[in-house]
Amino acid sequence: MAELPELPETIAARTTTLLERAKDVERIFLRGRRNRTEDLENAIRIFLELLRGFDSFDFEGPCVTIFGSARFKEGHRYYEMARELGRRLAQAGFVVMTGGGPGIMEAANRGAKEAGGLSLGCNILVSHETKPNSYLDKFVEFDHFFVRKLLLVKYSCAFIVMPGGVGTLDEIFETLTLIQTKKIEKFPVIAMGHDFWSNFRSFLFDSLIAEGTISQSDLNLLFLTDSYDEVLSILNREMKESNRSDHKTEGNSH
Secondary structure, X not given: OOOOOOOOHXXXXXXXXXXXXXXXXXXXXXXXXXXXXXXXXXXXXXXXHHHHHHHHOOXXXXXXXXXXXXXXXXXXXXXXXXXXXXXHHHHOOOEEEEOOOOOHXXXXXXXXXXXXXXXXXXXXXXXXXXXXXXXXXXXXXXXXXXXXXXXXXXXXXXXXEOOOOHHHHHHHHHHHHHHHOOOOOOOOEEEOXXXXXXXXXXXXXXXXXXXXXXXXXXXXXXXXXXXXXXXXXXXXXXXXXXXXXXXXXXXHOX
8 A cells, every 4th residue: 555645743633533533524515605614625625635535546457436325235236246247357357446335335345255355445434334234455535426436436437337326327427427527538348237228228219319418428338137147248348448548648648
């Protein structure tokens, strides 16, 4: 893990105090306008959360982030699908990152851990996801959702979305938006759970494309499959394509 520069004692003490006070600050920060001093304090807390995340996730190898509901229990078909997915990804040499909580997140981390892979989590401090699951090699706890999502996106070269609720939809739509607007590379985004996501794709076709709010090509950003072999094939194909593009860019720069 990278070492942070040593801070003077007074600054270190203030840093510790601010981190201890970082609980529940997102709700306070977003409830309306406050004075500039309070907002500056909050900005420092946000920076410290980011710094803690950057310092915690120092690893080698390609990383895949898996999104999904915290509510599925062991034995549910989607839990078992995520567990097998985590295992297959780890066996293929991928680091597995999730939101660090229960349900789909636990299952994916569990599969990766069982296969001897590196299992990472970005846990959010909310009522039903307060404890990180027990299958994590490294994890960071966040109070701000947007900081957590930044870390889930920052380190990954692919994203797999399993069935979930509004939090999962938020994560997948934001990721697709970042790709669509070229804020991040055109990383593969794969939806697993065909029965669950088929109505979602119908909504995209029947409403968004029909009304012209997205283009047909935008749908090409999202793959839909329940095949683990196809997931790995997509990941390998897209990574090779990305590497070819990088080499072309490097060649043109000389």
